Amino acid sequence: MTEAYIYDAIRTPRGKGKNTGSLHQITPIKLASKTLKKLKERNNLDTKLIDDVVLGCVHPVNEQGSDIARVAVLDADYDQSVPGTQIDRFCASGLEACNIAAAQVMSGQSDLTIGGGVESMSRVPMGSAGGAWMTDPSVAFKTYFVPQGISADLLASKYNYSRDDVDLYAVNSQKKANEAWEKKYFKNSIINIYDQNGDLMLNHDELIRKETTMQSLASLEPSFSKIGKNYGLDEIALMKYPENNNINHVHHAGNSSGIVDGAAAVLIGNKEIGKKLNLKPRAKIKAFSSIGTEPTIMLTGPEHASEKVFKRAKMNQKDIDLFEVNEAFAAVVLRYLEALDISEDKVNVNGGSIAMGHPLGATGSMLLGTLLDELERRDLNTGLVTLCVGAGMGTATIIERV
Amino acid sequence: MVQGSFELSNNSSIRIKGKSFDLNSFKGLNDILQKLTHENKTKNISVIGNFNTGLQLNSIFSKANEIDEALSLLQHITRTIEESSIKFISHVNGVVRGPALELVLSCNYIKADIDTSLDFTYTSEGIIPFFGSIQRIINILDYKKTLQILLTNEKLKFEEANNLKIINNEISKNIDKKKPFWDQDFTNTFIYFNSKIHSTYKNKKPAYNAILSIIFESSICEYNVGMSIEKRWAKWLILKSLVKN
Numbered sequence: 001m002t003e004a005y006i007y008d009a010i011r012t013p014r015g016k017g018k019n020t021g022s023l024h025q026i027t028p029i030k031l032a033s034k035t036l037k038k039l040k041e042r043n044n045l046d047t048k049l050i051d052d053v054v055l056g057c058v059h060p061v062n063e064q065g066s067d068i069a070r071v072a073v074l075d076a077d078y079d080q081s082v083p084g085t086q087i088d089r090f091c092a093s094g095l096e097a098c099n100i101a102a103a104q105v106m107s108g109q110s111d112l113t114i115g116g117g118v119e120s121m122s123r124v125p126m127g128s129a130g131g132a133w134m135t136d137p138s139v140a141f142k143t144y145f146v147p148q149g150i151s152a153d154l155l156a157s158k159y160n161y162s163r164d165d166v167d168l169y170a171v172n173s174q175k176k177a178n179e180a181w182e183k184k185y186f187k188n189s190i191i192n193i194y195d196q197n198g199d200l201m202l203n204h205d206e207l208i209r210k211e212t213t214m215q216s217l218a219s220l221e222p223s224f225s226k227i228g229k230n231y232g233l234d235e236i237a238l239m240k241y242p243e244n245n246n247i248n249h250v251h252h253a254g255n256s257s258g259i260v261d262g263a264a265a266v267l268i269g270n271k272e273i274g275k276k277l278n279l280k281p282r283a284k285i286k287a288f289s290s291i292g293t294e295p296t297i298m299l300t301g302p303e304h305a306s307e308k309v310f311k312r313a314k315m316n317q318k319d320i321d322l323f324e325v326n327e328a329f330a331a332v333v334l335r336y337l338e339a340l341d342i343s344e345d346k347v348n349v350n351g352g353s354i355a356m357g358h359p360l361g362a363t364g365s366m367l368l369g370t371l372l373d374e375l376e377r378r379d380l381n382t383g384l385v386t387l388c389v390g391a392g393m394g395t396a397t398i399i400e401r402v
Numbered sequence: 403m404v405q406g407s408f409e410l411s412n413n414s415s416i417r418i419k420g421k422s423f424d425l426n427s428f429k430g431l432n433d434i435l436q437k438l439t440h441e442n443k444t445k446n447i448s449v450i451g452n453f454n455t456g457l458q459l460n461s462i463f464s465k466a467n468e469i470d471e472a473l474s475l476l477q478h479i480t481r482t483i484e485e486s487s488i489k490f491i492s493h494v495n496g497v498v499r500g501p502a503l504e505l506v507l508s509c510n511y512i513k514a515d516i517d518t519s520l521d522f523t524y525t526s527e528g529i530i531p532f533f534g535s536i537q538r539i540i541n542i543l544d545y546k547k548t549l550q551i552l553l554t555n556e557k558l559k560f561e562e563a564n565n566l567k568i569i570n571n572e573i574s575k576n577i578d579k580k581k582p583f584w585d586q587d588f589t590n591t592f593i594y595f596n597s598k599i600h601s602t603y604k605n606k607k608p609a610y611n612a613i614l615s616i617i618f619e620s621s622i623c624e625y626n627v628g629m630s631i632e633k634r635w636a637k638w639l640i641l642k643s644l645v646k647n
Contacts, residue, residue: 019624025631027619062584063622123622197637 004102005281008267009369014357017121017259022202028120031263032072047078051110056093056117057361059129090390095364099288111273116265117362144240144296149224151298152329157248166330167217170255177351178210205356222249240296255330260357264365287313288397301394302386303339309396321380324367326387327352418451424458449492455500480508504533514569520558525609537628582622
């Protein structure tokens, strides 16, 4: 099998995903194409050599619809021979896009590809894409559908994570993200976003709240308590998990991932194309996997996807120097740490989506870049990225520096 | 061309004088508006005078680094009128065009004589409204009619303007409840106008592109964000023209 190497990884800053956010005026196509343009400039790419661009996007409708990847290729002034495809694996779309881009290289069907993702949550809000899972009663009943927030609270209840446990995790995420920004740990990957006049729109993740404390979080009301009770969602979760007596609603806006806008792109290729273009490989994509798990609790996919990818790579968690586990909700990471018996000081060392936000379709590829930057900074070798995914899936990727 | 200015009479009316307006004219108008709103004594203001006006673009936007400031002032003027507790009533007749048309659109009520013509002929002159009027027109009409009026340089005669309820009708200030436009019709409308403009002007008339982009980008945005998008594209257009000159 051909090896797939990461040559570069960049991302936009994450703008608050609301109408006051700094990227709200920037359409998703521009977020995506600015990222592709920058990747081209930084690597002096002859874009004729790119075999495919795969972008994750979770709500591919309206401005994000009609294959945003191909349209971004055109808007970024890539050669017209470069195709593009948009994929959706819910929250892991950005990582899955990189995995698919890598798979093309590994299979020998492509030499040079780009994986990445985009989501403008301020312009194309969550839920815009609809879908049978949550709306068609024949499916919703059968799968015991509950929204992710209820699943997160179910997860916390099942594994006894208290409000203090999840809040403490969130405080640390904010602290680590703030410190990482202050020490410029993200500088290698971040691209500033300018408007068409050259005026700066955003050059930092604007969601971080460095002043977050246990006290400040304690004042926040649980986000899913009311809908859990009033819509009967708690009952549905308990029908599926009767061993739980009740749902302890511990998650709120401060310990869940933030709604943001952003995009990312990762340049992936085989060894020969790197030599031809005089590009230095930064890491090898060692293995990846996705998995489906029980959809009502929904968020335990990362541990199972990781076990699957370990098996494939003939590795175990002890072989991994650093982990990026998407902070969809604090309980997701706490469960991951417990399930795999991993020390917290190896996981999300520069904070995560609780502090910086989770631009759904882009996050996976952002995390890949963040992991790679940090492995390089610490001169470590091996890292794993994983995300929990809607409908009970999980995706994981292992990379190794070269 | 007669230099334009604004004159406050008896704290009851603002008279538009002259035809051609520079930045100082608008600074003068802004002073009048600040005085009126600060004093908070007046309930109604009539806007009267000459409405067939134009901008001295070269003087207003002469330096690239001052474009933001100038555009902010122009938008600030109409926002002040729009958000004021004073009721602004414009009494128009004859041709209404240029900055006077933009001021009029920000008023609460446009009382029009039968010989009135609202000239939305911005794009044919290579410009777009600079006072944030596009969001206002969308608020009164809808995005489709706004595109049609601005891209075809329509001169709305009394009867049509009356039928569209732009004139002789209380203008809704319910501006923050604009709904997203996206649907099949939105897509089809943009396919139509994009291709019409592209095929007709071969990408050589940036004002048309700016109008299309403003309405597209602001389609899902609230009013204030729409204003900001208008300002950004106005700056783009002005910068293009500065480079050209």
